[in-house]
Amino acid sequence: MARTAFITGSSTGFGKATAVAFCDAGWNVVATMRNPQDWDREPSDRLLPIALDVTEPTSIRSAFEAGVAAFARVDAVINIAGIAAFSVFETTPDKVVRLLFETNLFGPLELMRVAIPHLREHGGGHIVNLTSASSIVPEPLMAAYNASKAALDNFSETVRLELAPQNIEVKIIEPGFVPTTALVPKLYASAPTLDIPPAYAAYVQQRMNFFAQHAAEPPVPLPTAEDVAQAILASVNDDARRLRWVVGEDQNERMRMKWSTSEPEYTAWSWREFGPAL
Template sequence: MTKTVLITGCSTGFGRAAALHFAQQGWNVVATMRRPEAGADLAADNVLVTRLDVQDRDSIAAALDAGIARFGRIDVVVNNAGYGLFGLFEATPRAKVIEQFEVNLFGVMDVTRAVLPHMRANGGGVIVNVSSGAGVFTLPMISLYCASKFALEGFSESLSFELASQNIRVKLVEPGGVLSTDFGRRSTQEAAGAASIPDYDRFVERTAALFAGLRGERLASEADVVEVIYRAASDDSDRLRYVATEDIRPLVAARREGSEEAYMALLRQRFSGAA
């Protein structure tokens, strides 16, 4: 029987690439986004393009209903929608902090909660949550993005134990920097609108230079990450975490395999130029 996947955030980036990849593999795809007109070209016999804004719970329920009406069931949900706040925590308005968590964490929770009764009735399913290397280790100037992704990691791990009892598997996909994604556009726009605190000017300037260097190290593409998302959705394993890009493996290994002291020393050395 043909399987059906619902993917959030399909207008650009990983979401759009994932919608195309799953469809090419013969899946039915519910490609969701805040503005469906942005993805109208994705529509096909096996691809339904429909509205879903993770900050609008009514739109979540409507998208699920539309997907089930079109294809009969939903076997996999890929929680991909997200963005990153870049900037100083002290200069970030509280409303933006809340929005970061609403999109990257609470939206994932709301989509997951909405689909679980359907998956339980079907006898199982898969939830794939797109996390980040910033959910494993931290970088300066993205404290709120890190916080949202660390929370997503903890939520997903704990949830995996609950849902195993219902034959529903939870997966975390952890990408690093990807050259071809449009993810950074919203982050840049948010940073441009942030307040300036002169005391941090030297730190911000040096950190920006460090990030420019990191961008030069990015070797992965959207296609690489989508292959990992697809594997997580379809490999029928109980594996929880999938590192999706090679650039973050050294820092992931330092965080998960080494001592706390060695990990912190590595990060302080790497980012000492920003001090």
């Protein structure tokens, strides 16, 4: 019997690539997104596009129930839906901060609450949470986004121990910079709407230039959305209780600097990597 994956954020980017990868690997896929009409792939009897708003608990529950009704059971829950915000924290509206946490943290937590009893009832399964490079090494001018993803990362590492006796494995996927997603275009599109006090203007422009340069001329090979999807697929086929799946040479280097060097070395490196040009 084919296993079933329940995937959020499936209309674009990581979510879409993951839905395709799992379907190609023989899984049934519940591909959730705000508007199922955004799904533009060929129809398949093993793939169900369905509406889900991760900020609405009733939407989460009804979508999960519809997925179970379609394929009898769910074996893997994959939290990918998320949003980012590039802004000066001082002038970031409270409603934006709250939306980031509702989408990136509380939505995945609510889906886990819905899914855990089902997974337990059917002998276990996998929960995969997509966090970010910024979960461990935070990017400047993305403070609220970083915090929401770091919270999900920390939560995932903690709750895996609670769920292990129930044969439910929790995995964390931490991609580095993926220029094939819409991040850089969205950063530039949002730039005219940002409230940037003069004290921050030079640094904001420096970071915008950084993203553009790394997208155009990356210092190391950068991963694609498909690479991230393959890491997610590998994680649900892993029985070694490996927690983190880091995707991208840039993120591997950041993890090395964070965890395998001294605090003074890491501090000096982070100032070189992210610090303002003084």
